[in-house]
Amino acid sequence: MSSRVNASYFPQAERVAIFGGTHGNEMSGVTLVNMWIKNRAEIERSGVAVRAFITNPRAVEKCSRYIDTDLNRAFTPENLSTASGDGLPYEVQRAKEVNQIFGPKGSPDAYDVIFDLHNTTSNMGSTLILESSTDYFNLQMVHYIKKAIAPESCMVLLNEHPHLKYATTRSVAKHPVGLEVGPQPQGVLRSNIFESMRAIMKHALDFIELFNSGVEFPACSVEVFRVHERVDYPRDTNGNITAMVHPHLQDCDWEPLNPGDPMFQTFDGRTIPYEGASPVYPTFINEAAYYEKQQACITTRRETLAANAIRKISK
């Protein structure tokens, strides 16, 4: 009885979307979503309408990250409320369209869950990205996925940072979930990354089906990595990069980086150590798309979140 008393209640997740191609050169999501648009058997679950959708078709066509601006930073209140018109950047126009179909963001009409499928050139493995530490529906879902795919691992990145959180495409939904799988070069489709992403989506949809069927998920705890700081490459006075990610850090996403550990290697062979005061867990290490964002990696702190039991609101 007590678990019921303490449970958080959510409406069933009636409308779910799976987005691919938010970045047009991240091929696992583009390929999976295009495949599911043609043949939806694999993503059908009882009691839920699941829609596969390409969010940035022109970028997919060009196999580039974006046309005018990063769609996955475009879902700001300003963009979503601006008047439509020919002068808008393509992705701002597109954000307004996506918001109209799957939102409006923050409204009762918004989709229940949106999964947005991404790839990274970093050695991050499979990573679920959450935007809130108190969304128990999402915490329960990632807990379920982590158990279901064990012994394969799936990390959870939590971006609630006051300045580093950004206006994602998936943020249109009540429960936004990012899925980032790597390492995979831009424009390349690797079978191992494709199958990892596919397996996680299978378990995610299974969870929603179970939840909608009335299953109660008991209170649990989830290990997450909370976004802490953005780290830029070392630069000269003209702003040019003067060092590379150190070979001891390259590909070591999610591993602890301690004060004094090698972080960068200058072109003339000097080592630049990590100078923070305490250990952090870097991730998105040497991600191709983040050079233009002046970001060599982000550091995170590991913590354990508690999630209430959840069950659906009875009709």
Next chain:
Amino acid sequence: MSSRVNASYFPQAERVAIFGGTHGNEMSGVTLVNMWIKNRAEIERSGVAVRAFITNPRAVEKCSRYIDTDLNRAFTPENLSTASGDGLPYEVQRAKEVNQIFGPKGSPDAYDVIFDLHNTTSNMGSTLILESSTDYFNLQMVHYIKKAIAPESCMVLLNEHPHLKYATTRSVAKHPVGLEVGPQPQGVLRSNIFESMRAIMKHALDFIELFNSGVEFPACSVEVFRVHERVDYPRDTNGNITAMVHPHLQDCDWEPLNPGDPMFQTFDGRTIPYEGASPVYPTFINEAAYYEKQQACITTRRETLAANAIRKISK
């Protein structure tokens, strides 16, 4: 005495160029060449003028492979002889300029050696690319480099194929040498790939300095992989890709592929085997830039080339 009698004589290599940024998102060459333009001490050798040069500055600026068309296919007789004008694709215009500075291609005024620095997303390691099996100067150079960097390996790809050979940027020189190092995602600079490329360039310039100083290089043999066939991805009747490189083939550049070995994996999980009649050595497996060229890999055949002794023509 006999070695002298059988030696091939070449003029000393007085003018050498190192090209970076022929593909603007291949960061090792872009970074090394920009570094050497600022500080040329590392590439200076006695008796030879070495020039570092960015061939496609607008593509480098954009961090894209090219602006209008692939520069590394643009050095055709038609392009190089066409009249300049505003209507030309950027890379055709640029090819004409490069040809004017470092050529003209096929003329006595052309540079002696051009190294063109590339990266690949394929797991090819360090690969020197030659365009002729009878250029003993180049064969001796790659023999020297292979010995110098052992136990690290450096493969040699020979593209003399009647249809698959293409009009490279480096083909302007009397002795064109491609250097392809991977795996590295487009737009990313990895320290290990950077240092591999740098080491090979050091040995290449050392060889030229030795040759120019009068050292005779005795006859030798060189193992090369000769371009055999281009292999496309499996496609449906609309031309859409229906399968990925099989996990057993992915990352296995330079390893033998035997008839019946798994080659592709369809999205619904079927294995498509290699159906050739005899073993081949695939390379450029799942290279990002070759999706648009409809190429999943190229197959090669291994052979051993004999190179005459070489020495420089005495003045």
